[in-house]
Amino acid sequence: MEQVAWIAVDWGTSNCRAWAMSEANEVVAEATSDKGMGQLERDGFEPALLDVIGDWLSSGTMDIFACGMVGSRQGWIEAGYRSVPCTPLDTGFAVPRVCDTRLRVRVVPGLKQENPPDVMRGEETQIAGFLDRSPDFDGVLCLPGTHAKWVQISAGEVVSFRTFMTGELFAAISRQTVLRHSLGEGWNESAFAEAVADALARPESLAHRLFTIRAEGLIANLAPAEATARLSGLLIGAELAASRPYWLGQRVALIADGTLARRYDTALGLQGVQPALVSVEEMTLAGLSAARAGAKETTP
Amino acid sequence: MEQVAWIAVDWGTSNCRAWAMSEANEVVAEATSDKGMGQLERDGFEPALLDVIGDWLSSGTMDIFACGMVGSRQGWIEAGYRSVPCTPLDTGFAVPRVCDTRLRVRVVPGLKQENPPDVMRGEETQIAGFLDRSPDFDGVLCLPGTHAKWVQISAGEVVSFRTFMTGELFAAISRQTVLRHSLGEGWNESAFAEAVADALARPESLAHRLFTIRAEGLIANLAPAEATARLSGLLIGAELAASRPYWLGQRVALIADGTLARRYDTALGLQGVQPALVSVEEMTLAGLSAARAGAKETTP
Numbered sequence: 001m002e003q004v005a006w007i008a009v010d011w012g013t014s015n016c017r018a019w020a021m022s023e024a025n026e027v028v029a030e031a032t033s034d035k036g037m038g039q040l041e042r043d044g045f046e047p048a049l050l051d052v053i054g055d056w057l058s059s060g061t062m063d064i065f066a067c068g069m070v071g072s073r074q075g076w077i078e079a080g081y082r083s084v085p086c087t088p089l090d091t092g093f094a095v096p097r098v099c100d101t102r103l104r105v106r107v108v109p110g111l112k113q114e115n116p117p118d119v120m121r122g123e124e125t126q127i128a129g130f131l132d133r134s135p136d137f138d139g140v141l142c143l144p145g146t147h148a149k150w151v152q153i154s155a156g157e158v159v160s161f162r163t164f165m166t167g168e169l170f171a172a173i174s175r176q177t178v179l180r181h182s183l184g185e186g187w188n189e190s191a192f193a194e195a196v197a198d199a200l201a202r203p204e205s206l207a208h209r210l211f212t213i214r215a216e217g218l219i220a221n222l223a224p225a226e227a228t229a230r231l232s233g234l235l236i237g238a239e240l241a242a243s244r245p246y247w248l249g250q251r252v253a254l255i256a257d258g259t260l261a262r263r264y265d266t267a268l269g270l271q272g273v274q275p276a277l278v279s280v281e282e283m284t285l286a287g288l289s290a291a292r293a294g295a296k297e298t299t300p
Numbered sequence: 301m302e303q304v305a306w307i308a309v310d311w312g313t314s315n316c317r318a319w320a321m322s323e324a325n326e327v328v329a330e331a332t333s334d335k336g337m338g339q340l341e342r343d344g345f346e347p348a349l350l351d352v353i354g355d356w357l358s359s360g361t362m363d364i365f366a367c368g369m370v371g372s373r374q375g376w377i378e379a380g381y382r383s384v385p386c387t388p389l390d391t392g393f394a395v396p397r398v399c400d401t402r403l404r405v406r407v408v409p410g411l412k413q414e415n416p417p418d419v420m421r422g423e424e425t426q427i428a429g430f431l432d433r434s435p436d437f438d439g440v441l442c443l444p445g446t447h448a449k450w451v452q453i454s455a456g457e458v459v460s461f462r463t464f465m466t467g468e469l470f471a472a473i474s475r476q477t478v479l480r481h482s483l484g485e486g487w488n489e490s491a492f493a494e495a496v497a498d499a500l501a502r503p504e505s506l507a508h509r510l511f512t513i514r515a516e517g518l519i520a521n522l523a524p525a526e527a528t529a530r531l532s533g534l535l536i537g538a539e540l541a542a543s544r545p546y547w548l549g550q551r552v553a554l555i556a557d558g559t560l561a562r563r564y565d566t567a568l569g570l571q572g573v574q575p576a577l578v579s580v581e582e583m584t585l586a587g588l589s590a591a592r593a594g595a596k597e598t599t600p
Contacts, residue, residue, distance in 0.1 A: 081518075081519065113515075117512050117515040117519060118511070119515045119518055119519060147511060162508055163508065164507040164508050164511065165477060165478075165508075165510050165511050168478065169473070169477070169507060169510075171476075172472040172473060172476040172477055176471075176475070176476050177465060178447070178465075178468065203503060203504030204503030204504065204538060204541040204542045206538065206542075207464040207465050207538055207539055207542065208462055208464050208465075208539075208542050210469075211464065211465050212418065214419075215419045215463070218419050219381065219412050219417060235507070239508075242502075242504045
């Protein structure tokens with residue numbers, strides 16, 4: 001194995017991903033654990049991390065840069081929130097106490113906005129990675145997910161942002177409501193497109209349109225794949241209706257992978273927006289690499 | 301105990317309520333079980349019913365009129381849906397097979413609407429009870445709940461209706477999303493009123509406004525009681541935004557009890573609507589009494 005110079009960690013609510021990195025910020029190895037922040041007590045983080053990265057350690061001290069919910073109040077150490085407008089990263093990391101002297105862990109703070117009140121944690125690192133690659137970008141970033149973010153960027157700073165609970169609503173509605181009987185595997189592109197258009201035209205009708213999925217399942221044999229596409233389209237369409245000032249006539253980059261990237265790309269395309277597509281993992285690693293570079297500059 | 305002439309049953313997804321009724325449709329006794337439709341297989345309904353009403357039976361045949369999810373496809377017997385426009389009840393009951401010959405069970409069908417697709421099951425009985433008491437009512441009924449209904453009534457018929465998943469969204473969001481960390485006991489009337497107004501003004505922003513509850517909890521110490529009132533206000537306000545044609549300038553009656561009645565009454569009052577308040581239980585019993593009267597007329 002190539003020499004491991006440092007370790008990048010993306011530690012969210014439901015899992016922990018780690019990458020062994022070379023001095024040139026290339027991925028040497030990677031590992032994942034399902035020990036997310038959500039199931040750990042404060043003294044459980046260090047052993048959970050050692051389980052994932054233990055093989056990459058030698059006798060010396062290893063620098064570890066971590067982002068995500070690991071820095072929340074319920075996490076390993078509270079890394080706080082920096083106030084926008086600001087750069088996505090600075091060098092004020094939170095440093096949890098560790099027993100194993102080989103570990104030197106730094107946790108990236110989140111960002112907050114006073115008005116309207118909003119917070120992010122984890123996305124700031126992807127944004128930092130994006131700006132490290134595209135320092136002159138002026139426009140809007142869309143980061144879909146559990147708590148989707150729309151972020152306005154200017155002159156290397158996060159100017160403002162807005163969070164939508166789209167992903168979490170999709171999960172809660174599809175698992176915990178009567179719609180779970182109507183949804184199923186598969187996809188229907190035209191049902192998705194129609195639902196996006198419908199939500200944009202009548203965004204106030206969401207709670208009603210959701211129930212029509214169930215009703216059509218009962219009385220008109222709506223196919224499960226069509227039902228799933230329609231639920232997704234209604235929620236993404238509602239998000240686009242409320243985030244319109246963020247994308248209308250703007251330069252948009254979409255930080256997303258796989259299914260979510262395709263769905264948002266399609267929905268935005270229907271509104272005449274052609275976002276640049278950027279990988280989440282790449283941006284996370286670029287952001288943590290930038291965090292490390294910043295820390296080195298300020299370390300005597 | 302006064303003579304039991306028949307038994308009324310409201311059998312929903314999560315519980316089963318039964319009332320022993322006199323010949324004059326007065327309540328003689330009542331009983332409840334948590335054996336809702338949701339946890340019963342088809343052959344579990346008869347024993348579950350006998351557990352609840354067994355004490356009220358004598359050697360003769362007992363007429364039992366039931367409404368609710370007991371008549372759904374996953375229920376005791378599928379009672380189908382009648383198409384609106386139509387009266388809320390007719391005499392086409394579904395009759396499940398029973399082993400105990402003392403039981404003569406009739407299940408009330410639901411209502412369906414082809415366009416836009418919609419269904420109700422259980423509410424048709426409350427509507428029938430309401431129209432039995434107020435046969436000349438011309439206007440709109442609001443029935444809050446898991447699947448809130450807005451129903452247009454004219455000339456004794458259900459003309460059209462619209463369902464909103466407001467109650468089920470409240471439950472899923474407050475239990476299954478990150479907002480569960482921010483909500484708590486108690487209530488804040490002005491936070492509720494502000495949220496209703498906010499949702500009516502910008503109904504498209506729901507998924508964003510929901511997250512601000514979490515963000516304000518984290519960075520501005522939003523009180524748990526205020527957070528709960530705001531979630532409720534946002535969801536009821538969004539429902540009012542989409543049901544506006546149903547209540548604006550209309551005569552409205554609200555079939556609801558307790559907390560839900562107060563919240564909808566307040567929210568409608570803020571829009572200048574003063575609904576008549578009607579009890580759910582009274583309307584259910586009046587509706588099942590009307591079902592029994594109809595059955596007697598058509599029984600030779």
